[in-house]
Amino acid sequence: MARLQVNVQQAGPIPLDARFGCLPGELLALVGPSGSGKTTLLRAIAGLYRPQHGHIECAGDTWLDTRHQHSLSPQRRRVGMVFQDYALFPHLTALANIALPLRHLPQPQRRLKAAAWLETVRLKGLENRYPSELSGGQRQRVALARALARDPQVLLLDEPFSAVDQVTRRRLQRELARLRQHISIPIVLVTHDLEEASALADQICVLHNGNSLQQASPETLFRTPASPSVARLLDRHNVYQGQVVESAGTHRLRWGNVELDVATGLEGLAPGTQVAWYLPPSDIVLHRRGRPSHGERENPVAASVDDMLVLGSMTSVALRVPHGDVLRFDIATHAARRNDLTPGAAVHVSLLAGGIHLMPGQGDDMTPNEKRTPI
Amino acid sequence: MDWSALSVSLRLAALTCVFLLPLGILLGRWLAVARFRGKGLCEALVALPLVLPPTVLGFYLLQSFGREAPVGQLWMTLTGGGLNFTFSGILLASLVANLPFAVQPIQRAFEHVPHNLREAAWCSGLGPWQTLLRIELPLVWPGILSASALTFAHTLGEFGVILMVGGAIDGETRTLAIAIYDRVQAFDEQGAAQMAALLLVVSFTTLGVVYGLAGRRRWARG
Numbered sequence: 001m002a003r004l005q006v007n008v009q010q011a012g013p014i015p016l017d018a019r020f021g022c023l024p025g026e027l028l029a030l031v032g033p034s035g036s037g038k039t040t041l042l043r044a045i046a047g048l049y050r051p052q053h054g055h056i057e058c059a060g061d062t063w064l065d066t067r068h069q070h071s072l073s074p075q076r077r078r079v080g081m082v083f084q085d086y087a088l089f090p091h092l093t094a095l096a097n098i099a100l101p102l103r104h105l106p107q108p109q110r111r112l113k114a115a116a117w118l119e120t121v122r123l124k125g126l127e128n129r130y131p132s133e134l135s136g137g138q139r140q141r142v143a144l145a146r147a148l149a150r151d152p153q154v155l156l157l158d159e160p161f162s163a164v165d166q167v168t169r170r171r172l173q174r175e176l177a178r179l180r181q182h183i184s185i186p187i188v189l190v191t192h193d194l195e196e197a198s199a200l201a202d203q204i205c206v207l208h209n210g211n212s213l214q215q216a217s218p219e220t221l222f223r224t225p226a227s228p229s230v231a232r233l234l235d236r237h238n239v240y241q242g243q244v245v246e247s248a249g250t251h252r253l254r255w256g257n258v259e260l261d262v263a264t265g266l267e268g269l270a271p272g273t274q275v276a277w278y279l280p281p282s283d284i285v286l287h288r289r290g291r292p293s294h295g296e297r298e299n300p301v302a303a304s305v306d307d308m309l310v311l312g313s314m315t316s317v318a319l320r321v322p323h324g325d326v327l328r329f330d331i332a333t334h335a336a337r338r339n340d341l342t343p344g345a346a347v348h349v350s351l352l353a354g355g356i357h358l359m360p361g362q363g364d365d366m367t368p369n370e371k372r373t374p375i
Numbered sequence: 376m377d378w379s380a381l382s383v384s385l386r387l388a389a390l391t392c393v394f395l396l397p398l399g400i401l402l403g404r405w406l407a408v409a410r411f412r413g414k415g416l417c418e419a420l421v422a423l424p425l426v427l428p429p430t431v432l433g434f435y436l437l438q439s440f441g442r443e444a445p446v447g448q449l450w451m452t453l454t455g456g457g458l459n460f461t462f463s464g465i466l467l468a469s470l471v472a473n474l475p476f477a478v479q480p481i482q483r484a485f486e487h488v489p490h491n492l493r494e495a496a497w498c499s500g501l502g503p504w505q506t507l508l509r510i511e512l513p514l515v516w517p518g519i520l521s522a523s524a525l526t527f528a529h530t531l532g533e534f535g536v537i538l539m540v541g542g543a544i545d546g547e548t549r550t551l552a553i554a555i556y557d558r559v560q561a562f563d564e565q566g567a568a569q570m571a572a573l574l575l576v577v578s579f580t581t582l583g584v585v586y587g588l589a590g591r592r593r594w595a596r597g
Binding site for chain 2: 046047048073074075078079080081083085087088089090091092100101103104130131132146147150
């Protein structure tokens with residue numbers, strides 16, 4: 001198996017307790033706030049940082065096994081690393097930068113191969129430019145070509161889009177998506193940009209204080225976060241506390257003064273259990289005035305508009321339910337206008353039963369519980 | 376013109392550069408990269424010849440070069456000769472006196488090499504020596520150039536330390552700087568003036584060439 005498997009622990013100086021894996025051809029995004037240990041983990045994979053305890057395996061080779069005092073040097077790990085500020089060698093031309101990892105080849109072949117990589121990243125014609133004579137986007141592409149030129153077993157990208165402007169960033173992200181068709185190794189991307197992660201990654205691993213809280217596909221992650229902390233780190237705010245109740249032979253979820261139907265997850269919980277739950281914003285349906293809408297009979301809840309923020313074509317809405325919790329979701333600005341949404345207005349919404357995600361046994365604070373979160 | 380003094384001066388300056396530069400590169404890199412307790416003490420020791428009066432430095436060197444002192448004894452067992460009042464003696468003294476001029480510019484240059492360039496080299500498969508040779512040395516080249524220029528020019532002009540350790544033996548330890556002093560003592564102002572002008576021209580040319588070279592790198596502009 002050519003997969004990458006990382007499992008590292010240490011108490012300090014940078015606390016780490018992380019486990020994640022990445023299949024060949026797959027892009028895994030390590031996501032978390034600054035100081036969450038993302039870059040340290042990337043450096044540990046590259047062999048630039050040695051954690052106290054851990055096991056790192058790639059393409060069947062053991063790169064790190066602290067139990068057997070085994071750690072390969074960065075030179076012997078065959079990683080392609082793109083540094084945050086690219087770390088191009090300023091005294092070498094673009095071509096020479098890319099040719100440097102190819103020193104095992106004879107000179108003419110080296111030049112040919114480096115030129116081919118330069119063409120792959122669409123920089124043909126800039127062979128003899130020095131890094132100081134390239135734009136930010138061009139530098140990033142030289143760094144990417146240099147990382148790939150080594151024929152690596154894993155590609156590591158440390159915030160590769162953070163040093164360029166928004167327009168260039170979009171273009172480079174498309175470029176990476178295109179380039180991925182030619183790459184059949186695991187790719188690990190470090191980013192604090194959730195949008196970037198969900199647009200580019202097949203898998204996202206959420207990190208907090210060096211802990212890996214959950215690894216899943218973006219869809220799964222955004223619909224079923226493992227804990228309230230994950231939801232919060234993913235910038236999802238619709239996390240509430242409820243209680244399991246039994247009425248008329250079925251289990252329901254009491255939330256304030258309403259009882260909600262839940263599609264899955266309630267059966268195994270005893271009545272009286274306190275449980276944290278989450279609802280994706282897309283599963284909050286606003287009832288149209290005077291006209292029945294889809295799913296109207298499903299978990300109807302009365303609320304009043306607490307706050308509205310128009311962000312171009314989308315409007316961010318916060319509704320307050322009678323017992324004080326706030327429901328947040330986005331709707332199209334024209335829909336908000338058509339429904340006469342104004343602060344203070346009374347509205348009805350449905351909370352779709354299929355979207356309600358229960359997180360039993362998960363407190364609302366960042367507790368050590370998270371360490372037991374299954375990855 | 377005292378040609379033998381000029382020859383001693385040039386030989387001394389060239390040999391000081393040859394021996395001191397590799398040491399300066401290793402020591403400068405170590406001081407720039409390593410983090411350890413007592414680093415400040417090490418740096419102070421290297422910088423000491425800058426602030427110590429040459430006569431004080433010369434006095435201690437003279438003491439330690441003597442036949443009863445450890446350094447003198449060691450030299451005796453190795454070569455069978457003495458150190459005081461010989462060319463080897465003033466060369467050794469010159470190496471000590473020029474240590475800060477060789478180490479400091481190189482250390483500053485190494486300090487300006489971002490650490491992630493080393494890491495990028497390692498990730499490109501380069502070992503520590505290859506990294507030093509292909510990445511670090513080209514980047515610290517201006518520092519090495521200015522270290523050589525300073526060492527060379529400063530050795531040409533060194534007076535006190537050389538006089539203390541070497542005296543003024545013709546063809547062996549009498550450098551141009553000492554010869555000028557001798558000429559003035561002998562009221563030969565014309566001879567002194569010629570040699571002073573020569574020293575001025577040589578020093579200025581050395582520094583000019585070196586600083587000119589250091590500014591000619593295309594990749595450092597832009």
